[in-house]
Amino acid sequence: MDKVRIAVLGCGRIGQMHAKNINLHEKTQLSCVYDINSEFANKVATDFNVPAVNNDQEIFSNPDIDAILISSATNTHIEFIEKSVAAKKPVLCEKPIDLDIKLVNECADRLKGNTVPIQLGFNRRFDPGHQSAKQSLIDGEIGDLHQCIITSRDPGLPSWEYLQGSGGQFRDMTIHDFDLARFMLGEEPIKVFAISNALINPKIKTELNDSDTLMIIMETKSGKQCHINNSRSASYGYDQRVELFGSEGMTISENRKPHEVRKFNADYVDKQAPLLNFFIERYQEAYMHEITAFAEVVINKTNPSVDFEDGRKALVLAETAYKSIQSGKMESIDN
Numbered sequence: 001m002d003k004v005r006i007a008v009l010g011c012g013r014i015g016q017m018h019a020k021n022i023n024l025h026e027k028t029q030l031s032c033v034y035d036i037n038s039e040f041a042n043k044v045a046t047d048f049n050v051p052a053v054n055n056d057q058e059i060f061s062n063p064d065i066d067a068i069l070i071s072s073a074t075n076t077h078i079e080f081i082e083k084s085v086a087a088k089k090p091v092l093c094e095k096p097i098d099l100d101i102k103l104v105n106e107c108a109d110r111l112k113g114n115t116v117p118i119q120l121g122f123n124r125r126f127d128p129g130h131q132s133a134k135q136s137l138i139d140g141e142i143g144d145l146h147q148c149i150i151t152s153r154d155p156g157l158p159s160w161e162y163l164q165g166s167g168g169q170f171r172d173m174t175i176h177d178f179d180l181a182r183f184m185l186g187e188e189p190i191k192v193f194a195i196s197n198a199l200i201n202p203k204i205k206t207e208l209n210d211s212d213t214l215m216i217i218m219e220t221k222s223g224k225q226c227h228i229n230n231s232r233s234a235s236y237g238y239d240q241r242v243e244l245f246g247s248e249g250m251t252i253s254e255n256r257k258p259h260e261v262r263k264f265n266a267d268y269v270d271k272q273a274p275l276l277n278f279f280i281e282r283y284q285e286a287y288m289h290e291i292t293a294f295a296e297v298v299i300n301k302t303n304p305s306v307d308f309e310d311g312r313k314a315l316v317l318a319e320t321a322y323k324s325i326q327s328g329k330m331e332s333i334d335n
């Protein structure tokens with residue numbers, strides 16, 4: 001296989017970026033695109049000179065398509081994963097699998113025995129900084145891991161419309177951090193305690209029963225500790241840091257800036273450029289490496305390093321965090 005021929009389902013915000021990356025990548029080729037809104041599909045099709053098909057079945061039944069990337073609305077993911085598996089086409093599906101853990105568990109049951117690769121779109125695992133932090137742990141540079149601290153703050157509140165359909169901050173936003181925590185800890189959290197509030201816009205709590213600011217602590221069976229903090233609005237930009245603290249040292253995966261210029265004068269010292277704004281810029285390399293990993297899965301017929309079960313387990317952690325919010329207590333994981 002020269003290049004993996006990939007069809008993109010869903011041409012919204014993240015689908016457009018994936019289409020661009022697939023088109024640029026040396027190991028992949030954009031085959032065609034589909035979106036229920038033909039205007040979005042036609043735009044991407046025109047940009048990359050590929051066909052926009054009229055329905056998803058044209059993709060699943062096409063023998064010239066090797067693999068599928070699902071970047072449509074969350075409530076379509078399960079249907080498209082199952083159609084990809086039925087068509088024996090490896091699939092890279094955006095997070096989350098679904099917002100409803102019951103539907104995800106039912107899907108997992110139906111997928112038992114499936115051998116078609118399903119990669120989950122937890123792009124942060126592929127970030128060079130986060131990967132290097134994990135590698136320093138594997139290489140023994142910081143000894144035994146004791147604590148993992150994840151800070152993830154968005155640069156500003158999304159639209160009210162987005163918040164209404166997001167499924168809640170833990171399932172929509174923290175889901176990435178739950179996955180990153182599992183990745184860094186190298187073992188499953190067994191206890192979760194969470195607090196949350198709407199400190200940026202109180203209506204998020206009173207009208208949507210949701211939060212914009214939260215903190216979580218988790219513990220693994222061997223006693224490793226993890227702390228996640230999220231805000232939907234950091235005035236200084238997209239704040240993405242991971243700190244690993246161990247018996248022999250500490251590793252920090254830092255924020256990214258567009259360049260490293262530092263300015264000094266009588267009014268300030270060490271003035272630096274603002275942080276790269278938001279996920280498409282900050283995680284640009286991670287999204288590209290995610291495509292590399294997927295292409296290698298398809299070409300080498302291997303299992304993805306991050307798969308359906310990782311998506312399900314991240315959602316289980318989100319559900320446990322909601323349980324903790326309700327009870328006000330530390331909750332045990334119910335897998």
Ligand SMILES: NC(=O)c1ccc[n+]([C@@H]2O[C@H](COP(=O)([O-])OP(=O)(O)OC[C@H]3O[C@@H](n4cnc5c(N)ncnc54)[C@H](O)[C@@H]3O)[C@@H](O)[C@H]2O)c1
Nearest residue numbers: 010011012013014015035036037071072073074076094095
């Ligand atoms: N990994 C990440 O960093 C990341 C970032 C953003 C979004 N996401 C996830 O990606 C998915 C898409 O998010 P987005 O921000 O691009 O949303 P979006 O609303 O911009 O795009 C979703 C697209 O899906 C299309 N769509 C809806 N139903 C469809 C159907 N049945 N068939 C085909 N297309 C359909 C919509 O018309 C729209 O164009 C969500 O699941 C979201 O959680 C992941």
